[in-house]
Amino acid sequence: MQHHGYMLVITPSLWGGDDLEEYDIVICAHGHCGGRIIRIRPGIPVHRCTCCDKLICDTCVGKGCMPLEKKLLEWESRAALSKAMGG
């Protein structure tokens, strides 16, 4: 599985030193959620889109294959249309 990043949480420990939590991160491939972060944790399944076979978050499950790139283009097109219409 291709990870997209890494998360490190540092909490000072009451008993000296630091407590460290580390997570591999994947960015949701779909645009329904806006491309949110998914923390990979042992025992917690990560969903795959049945169309594009990329990793997606819980919010995007069952909502159809909408790549984030397509969502970004949609937002930009909507803004360009609004501007062209004098909005």
Add this chain to the structure above:
Amino acid sequence: MIRYSANNRLAGTQQNIGTAYKTALTLFATTGNLCRGELVDYAFGADGAPNATDCQIVYDISRITAVGTATAATPIPLDGVSTAATSCNVNHTAEPTVTAASSLDTVALNQRASLRVFLDVGLRWPATANAGLCMRALSPTYATAVLFRAIFQE
């Protein structure tokens, strides 16, 4: 792609957080210089003495569609020479317009904890005027400032 760094100590006065979200840093595209951006590295934590009562701080990164009222800050180019097309506002006194249910990352940390995220594929925003990301925090008990540091590329 050029990378830039920004944090809410660059300009303005840090605002104390409260029980409602307080935005510390926004990155957004500006009319006349529209450009997509990508947040690739961020870190945050408390920037004041911990409260005597142990508590959590909830940090959040969400999408925005309007920028609110804040102090403009100039992102620092990591190559030393470039100028960012993306605009940066820090230490909001009026909140930006946050898109509903658009949180890209939300985490509750102990007030003494800090977090760092590095991303290869980052959190992206479109080349649409005033569209971007806000980094904000709230706490039921901790009522001092928080520090957000963002590295983005465009």
